[in-house]
Amino acid sequence: MPETTQPAWPEGLTARYLTVGGSTVGVWDADEWSPVRALCSGCIASNRDGGPGSSDPHRWAQSHAETCRAMPRPTA
Ligand SMILES: [Zn+2]
Structure with missing residues (x-):
């Protein structure tokens, strides 16, 4: 595994x-x-909640x- 400066991404x-x-x-496979x-x-x-582009996860x-x-939720 190469080192990365980014936070870990889920598999x-x-x-x-x-x-x-x-x-x-986040967009998952x-x-x-x-x-x-x-x-x-x-x-x-x-x-899944619908809205603009809901059929295309990236959109x-x-x-x-x-x-x-x-706001992001605290991780601790
Ligand atoms: Zn949101």
Whole structure:
């Protein structure tokens, strides 16, 4: 495993979008156990909740990141 300066990404995460509130929207590869493809770490919205671009996780993530002002949850 090469060293990285970025925070660890969960396995299967393919992209992260920074929201205006400072949270991130993660986009995961599809798999058989979870239909969630894009999930906001700030407000826990996902592309399953609908909204603009909900059929395309990357589009949904981009669109949500531009409007979500939820603060990131503390990790500790
Ligand atoms: Zn959000």
